[in-house]
Amino acid sequence: MSGKVLVLNQDYSPLTVCTVQRAFLLVFLEKADLLEADQNEELHTVSTTYPMPAVIKIKNYIQVPYRGVVLTRQNIFKRDHGLCQYCGIDGDLTLDHLVPRSKGGKSTWNNLVTACKACNAKKGNYTLEEAGLVLKRPPFKPSYIMFLRNNLGAMKKEWASYLNAPAVA
Ligand SMILES: [Zn+2]
Structure with a gap:
């Protein structure tokens, strides 16, 4: 079981990305709802098939302090x-x-x-x-969401509408 799951706050704002195992646990403990299942994968156990989480939403709003991206x-x-x-x-x-x-x-x-x-x-x-040099693009301070988007590798198509960006894969 590999892969990443997009975690949304109670208000649908993207919070972070977690492992499939962690997502299952959060849903199992009823701390999160499964919003989107992976359309290409399922989890098979001996007796049951479970949807593979792709996007989950936390049930109780989590207060997050402003998160900038660390300048490194x-x-x-x-x-x-x-x-x-x-x-x-x-x-x-x-x-x-x-x-x-x-x-x-x-x-x-x-x-x-x-x-x-x-x-x-x-x-x-x-x-x-x-x-005499010209910049290809002016530098900017990335937002956390942009950072998430750019650094997850190939984004799952199920995430796209929540991250407000076209899916790569
Ligand atoms: Zn150069």
Whole structure:
């Protein structure tokens, strides 16, 4: 039994993703309702067949503090899909400060982008304009949901309507 289950809060907002085992337990303990079953899989026991959970919804609303995505090197790479934001290649990556640190640039979501070492070297202590580099996409602070969406690998089609995005698989 593998695979992941999307967990929604009582108000249908996405909370997290859990294992199939955990989802079964939550439903079994009546802490969550099964909203969507996996359309391709079932769980067979000796005597019964159970639907394989794909989306469950927690019965009692869980107060969640604002959850931002932690600013780390890996998370910036993930946000940028592991591609240099200047030339688009996917190897030899590092982080680049748009406004160089020497010019007061901070380490923030909006000032850090994934860059290959060649572009990083070209940029050096220059600003974008000075270095003659153009960003493929302006950097942004990812929302938790976007982060979930981007980092689950292939998203199950049963999740799409709850995450408000087209399914990958
Ligand atoms: Zn590059």
